[in-house]
Amino acid sequence: MFVIADEVREALANERPVVALESTVIAHGLPSPTNLTIAHEMEANVRAAGAVPATIALFDGTIHVGLSDEQFERLAAPGVEKVNLSNLSLVLARQGVGATTVAATIWCAAKVGIDVMTTGGIGGVHHGEAWDVSSDLPALAQTPVAVVCSGAKSILDLRRTREWLETWGIPVVGVETDVFPAFFSRLTELPVDVRVETPEEAAHIVGVHRTVRESGILVTVPVPAEHEVPVAAFNRFLAAANAELAAHNIRGADVTPALLDALARISEGATLRANEALLRNNATMAARLAVALSQLDEELSAR
Amino acid sequence: MSEPVSLILTVLNEGDSIAPLLHSIAAQTRPPDDIVIVDGGSTDETVRIIDRLSNALGLPVRLFVEPGANISRGRNRAIAEAAHDIIAATDAGVRLDPEWLARLTRHFEPPESADFVSGFFLPDPQTTFEYALAAATLPAREEMGRGRFMPSSRSVAFRRYVWEAVGGYPEWADYSEDVLFDLAVMARGFHIVYEPDAIVWFRPRPSLAAFARQYRNYAYGDGQGLLWPLRHLIRYGTYGILAPLLGGIGVKRNATLGFGGLALGATVMFYTPYKRLWRMRHELGWKRLAAAAALIPLIRLTGDAAKMYGYPIGLPEGWRNRETVRIYRRGEGILPPSDAMQPEPPKNPARFSQN
Known part of the structure; x- marks a missing residue:
């Protein structure tokens, strides 16, 4: 079922730090050719900080942990399915190509023994009906992986998302922030559970959490200040982009790429630059967290 | 994009409550194109918080300070300064539902073409006392649009010509100004639409x-x-x-x-x-x-x-003032001249606090 790249297998066997990366960012999250560039830069950042990157995706009926350049190219091609926990087995059974969301990525990561994952933002509770909840949230509640992210996607109901996390016992750590970030924006009114100044400091909390709970933990990192799109400005861009989609009657699977395109154009590239910046930064932070966790494990085993 | 909207509100010593409101304005799915806030002479951190937070959130806020202005005067000043013809009004001490402005303003579009849209307000009680107070004093949503329900200016939107036609908010009234405004609007027969899902949340008073x-x-x-x-x-x-x-x-x-x-x-x-x-x-x-x-x-x-x-x-x-009151309630008030919109000391210092 799992095909683990040699580099990742060796790192896991030797208890060296590994960071899982999602693959929807390549297939659905960023426009081409930025998607491949950023995916490679994220892996490079993980390596530069001393960890091994393990991008996860589905190919031909198997789950691949750690990808080749050719597999990255296949993910960037059209027709890739977005994989969460509800369709993971279906895509495997059909031997399709699948890009993993946060939910599917952490499930796969936990199965092979990876403790840390990086992403841009998690899914959450949607505006409107309270039952419209991303599968990322229940996956986080059940999967012992630390997810480094810039909060939840800006288009979500962040207040309800934050309440969901609290209700289901998923601690939220803020790195250099007192508040739960809103992806493109650094500032919200929603507090994190604890503020730390570095990912190394967060590692101590993650380490303790692992020993007492079998659930995920969020380590939130705000978008770098120089690339921030303030929340009200983002919502203006989003409203204009939605109006454009409605005017062109764009629906279904075409909505997300069309929306991302429209957002990038209307914001004159600001949303895209913010997205890229936070992805790169989160990859570095996740690697530092994984390295620090690995050192903690070493210290514990040496006692 | 739909027609642009100005959002107006007045504040006075709202240092403890203004931040949630500004965050909720920033989170609107249909963001206001212009925000005008009139401060009635706050002596706390209100102005500083508005300045800092609106900048951090990217809100297009224009803040005017009119020491001594009552709520009516503050609202009239804010509407006079507003850039657009659709005016949405809310109040300090509340938090807007993310869809609030979208749901209010869609009724201005054809075929409805409303003149005045009333949203609703729901309590956001935290303590047992606040729950009891909400139950004792606040209408339920199903009570809206019938009988005694009066739109509250913490959750309304209207065309500028409605405000002009009734002579603005009654500056001679220190309180109940929104009820008087509603009565004047109703008297003039404007097309009023009730939108119960345009919600603002507010905390009831914390003590007896x-x-x-x-x-x-x-x-x-x-x-x-x-x-x-x-x-x-x-x-x-x-x-x-x-x-x-x-x-x-x-x-x-x-x-x-x-x-x-x-x-x-x-x-x-x-x-x-x-x-x-x-x-x-x-x-x-x-x-x-x-x-x-x-x-x-x-x-x-x-x-x-x-x-x-x-x-x-x-x-x-x-x-x-019965003649003034009678004329205003018939919807035939006179809008204060624009030079009256300039700051001046209050003629009639408030007898009671804004609370």
């Missing part, structure tokens, strides 16, 4: 004393605006004549008639609050539900006492 001050002020405003004389008369009659009379009959003559009459009156008085409280039982739990139920009579009696105290203070002023 704060609630009593609020209701005293409302009643004072009722007196100034010659509002609801029959309701106030019935209140005085109930507490001053009917209740003592029934009590006396119960003690001295006929217990069934006297106390039965009092019980019937209490049932009428408390039926709706208890019905609202019952709907909150899942949020409260049984223990807090019982405590809130016990508070409702106290709240109701305090509110009535505060109203009976405040009304006669405002009434003489209303009577002196």
Whole structure:
């Protein structure tokens, strides 16, 4: 079922730090050719900080942990399915190509023994009906992986998302922030559970959490200040982009790429630059967290 | 994009409550194109917080300070400064639902082409007292659009010509200005649409004393605006004549008639609050539900006492200005000239705090 790249297998066997990366960012999250560039830069950042990157995706009926350049190219091609926990087995059974969301990525990561994952933002509770909840949230509640992210996607109901996390016992750590970030924006009114100044400091909390709970933990990192799109400005861009989609009657699977395109154009590239910046930064932070966790494990085993 | 919208509000010493409101404005799915805030002379951190936070959130805020301005004057100034023809109004101390502005403003588009849209407001109680207060005093959503429901200027939007036609908000009224504005709008026959899903959330007053001050002020405003004389008369009659009379009959003559009459009156008085409280039982739990139920009579009696105290203070002023009040309520008020929109010391310093 799992095909683990040699580099990742060796790192896991030797208890060296590994960071899982999602693959929807390549297939659905960023426009081409930025998607491949950023995916490679994220892996490079993980390596530069001393960890091994393990991008996860589905190919031909198997789950691949750690990808080749050719597999990255296949993910960037059209027709890739977005994989969460509800369709993971279906895509495997059909031997399709699948890009993993946060939910599917952490499930796969936990199965092979990876403790840390990086992403841009998690899914959450949607505006409107309270039952419209991303599968990322229940996956986080059940999967012992630390997810480094810039909060939840800006288009979500962040207040309800934050309440969901609290209700289901998923601690939220803020790195250099007192508040739960809103992806493109650094500032919200929603507090994190604890503020730390570095990912190394967060590692101590993650380490303790692992020993007492079998659930995920969020380590939130705000978008770098120089690339921030303030929340009200983002919502203006989003409203204009939605109006454009409605005017062109764009629906279904075409909505997300069309929306991302429209957002990038209307914001004159600001949303895209913010997205890229936070992805790169989160990859570095996740690697530092994984390295620090690995050192903690070493210290514990040496006692 | 739909037609641009200006959002207006007034503030006074809202340092503790302005941040949630600004965050909720920033989170609107249909963001306002222009935000005008008029500060009535805050002595706390309100202005500094607005300045810092609106900048951090990317809100297009223009802030004007008019020391001593009452709410009406602040709203008129804000609307005069607003850049667009659709004006949405809210108030400090509330938090907007993310869809609030989208749901309010869609009614201005054809084919509805509303002149005035009323949203709703729901309590955001935290303490048992606040739950009890919400049940005792605030209408449920299904009560909207019928009978006595009056739109609140914490959750409305209207065309600028509506505001101009009725002569703006009544600056001679220190309180109840939104009820007077509603009555003037209704008198002119504008097309009013009720949108119960355009929600603002607000915390009820935190204590009995704060609630009593609020209701005293409302009643004072009722007196100034010659509002609801029959309701106030019935209140005085109930507490001053009917209740003592029934009590006396119960003690001295006929217990069934006297106390039965009092019980019937209490049932009428408390039926709706208890019905609202019952709907909150899942949020409260049984223990807090019982405590809130016990508070409702106290709240109701305090509110009535505060109203009976405040009304006669405002009434003489209303009577002196009766011609102005009558003209305004017919929807024939005169908009203050633009030079009156400039800051000047208050003619009539507020007798009571804004609370």
